[in-house]
Amino acid sequence: MTMIDFPAPSIGSDFAELRQEVRDFLAQEMADHTPLMRARSWNGFDRDFSRKIGKKGWIGMTLPKAYGGHERSPLERYVVSEEMLAAGAPVAAHWIADRQSGPLILAKGTEAQKRDILPRIAAGTCSFCIGMSEPDSGSDLAATRTTATPEGGGFRVNGTKLWTTYGHQADYMILFCRTGKSEDRHGGMSQFLVDLKNTKGITIRPVIDMAGEHHFNEVIYDNVLLAGDALIGTMGGGWDQVMSELAFERSGPERFLSSFALIEQLIALVRLDPTEQQEIEVGRLAAHLMVLRRMSRSVAGLLDRGENPLLQATIVKDLGAIYEQDVPRLARSLLSRPAQPGSADSYSAVLAQTVLTVPAFSLRGGTREILRGIIARGLGLR
8 A cells, every 4th residue: 555645844944933924914904803704714805905915925925036926935835824714814815816826827827827917916916716616527527518619729618617716706717628539538628717807708606605605606608719828738738737736725724724713712712611521622623733734734845845745635635624524513512502693602603604614615625535536546545
């Protein structure tokens, strides 16, 4: 059986000065944010906040300076991401662009795409969404049915994308679709840069989640014509590209900090007069969090060394979803306070918000079944 290594990041990778700078900034910018607002975690969409982050140099941190970036390490970017998520900052307006769309364009985009898009990502003025999942296919990206047919030097696109987070707000989508036939199930796929604001034939419909909120969307392409220069990377190379992209999507601290606001609320109440059992369970919760953080930081270190830690990222995502979904169950077992949406009691309000959002955690970034299939193959078990 293949062994999977999670090497420790290099010594001195905590970047204490940077961490404190981010904390001081957030303490000032988010002074009026309630626990419930913070519980929305990285689903908070605020373009003004993203512009402020861009001015601080905390978006596009790993991008080259020639494209508006700052040439800092993935581990420094990790520190900023971790502090933003722990504080429940409204980062959705730049999160996807910074996390994966920018690195993808840097690695596979044309020079024109890099010079046009990357500086705007780094400035926090350009928002992206992901065009991967589809109706009836979910996380099985090889079952993608959306097509981009070559036509007159461009591409004619037809199909539907689903669970497109903030597609109704985003400026661009990275679209994954079929561009040709292949005997290889993973062949004949390509990726495109789609301007959602200025492309005709695109319909975006809301998908309301269990909490009654609008994050997700169904995006329909009806005979949409894309220019030839919308292609990202090589024709037919989309599968390898999207797999590399998913290493960025699945490994970050958002995979275990989405329920962090509830953990804070739980600890604040338990510490007032803790029982032995409560101390044990909170200790176990903290220990699991530290293990996930160590694994996630390891992935950032591997990215820093130029490696593609797809398998390690997949493990972090799977274990992180289990952890996050277990937090509200544990909270309910330790405290008898009810979950009440909109309650004046911050714990009850945050518990209700978390209960309603955690079912999606094992879907976003790949379902548990898909992830475990990837892990099994990586271990040589299938």
